[in-house]
Amino acid sequence: MALIIERPQQTEYPEYYHTYMRQLPEQGDLFYLLEQQALDLRSMLLPVTEEQAQVGYAEGKWSIKELLQHMIDSERIFAYRALCIARGEEAPLPGFDENTYAYNSMANIRLLRDMLEEYELVRKSNIYLFRSFTADMLSYTGNANGKPITVRALIHIVAAHERHHMGILKERYLKLKA
Template sequence: MPITINRPTIEEYPDYYQEYMNLLPEGDILYILEKQAADLRYMFRKISDERAEEAYAEGKWTMKEVLQHLIDSDRIFGYRALCISRGEEAALPGWDEGKYVYNSLANIRPLESLLDEYELTRRSNMAMFRSFTFEMMNNRGVANGREISLRGLIHVMAAHELHHMHILQTRYLKRK
């Protein structure tokens, strides 16, 4: 049964996500999340593996590494959403995104493989999100030492991706 997931109040997510949340348009969050998957695939449509292994500056992630970060983030946000929806009371750990990207070896993978994994991960999360009830959206949990509602987490997931898509568009793709 499809539900509407209302936009969270500022008290439903950590304040350090506010910059990301400011990027998020109004509208159906599930539609936004689905559109992101299509937009990301379209963004990478003409990028070669070699080009995707370039960074816009010394010490910055490559496009493949950014994509791997989005995959890792989807998995982690999805796991957190599962835990919170099920009433988990234990605090969920944070994660070192730089270490995850470094250890992923994203640059030795074909770009198409990363895009396929991203789409599968997003589709899996979308199926789970659609199974949630309106009542579950008010569930709260602790992730990375901060309280967050299920509704807040789903919106933060989309907002985080918008942030990185903006970086890809402005710092990587506008370069050449």
């Protein structure tokens, strides 16, 4: 039987994720959305040259490569949190400083095509992980970055965070019309 992941209640995740979560459709197959996002990101970034990928949309803003690396790193962290909580971890899970991670990623010396491949492998691996969870595991609550959060919410946050950054890529970096 296929796992259906219902949308989490706002009480299942910290308030700072509300803006991201509002960007997700109210209903629909979350696994389909996760799979489609990977395809959409690849088609969006394939035409980008290495030179274009090393530039931010404004002074002091991350480059496309740094933003992509942030998306990869964040997805790994959200999935790790979901795994820990689903497996019954009771210890608080740490937060992370996205700017420090971006700075230390050295993303601009990597090839964009390698980063896209890594992104797709991370996404595919996480989809398998998420499908391995039981319906009960989805409601397990843990502590991440000092706040309570459910496994269900973390999986939705993966999709919502992605949607947020895809919008930024379209509107600010690539200036594409929706």
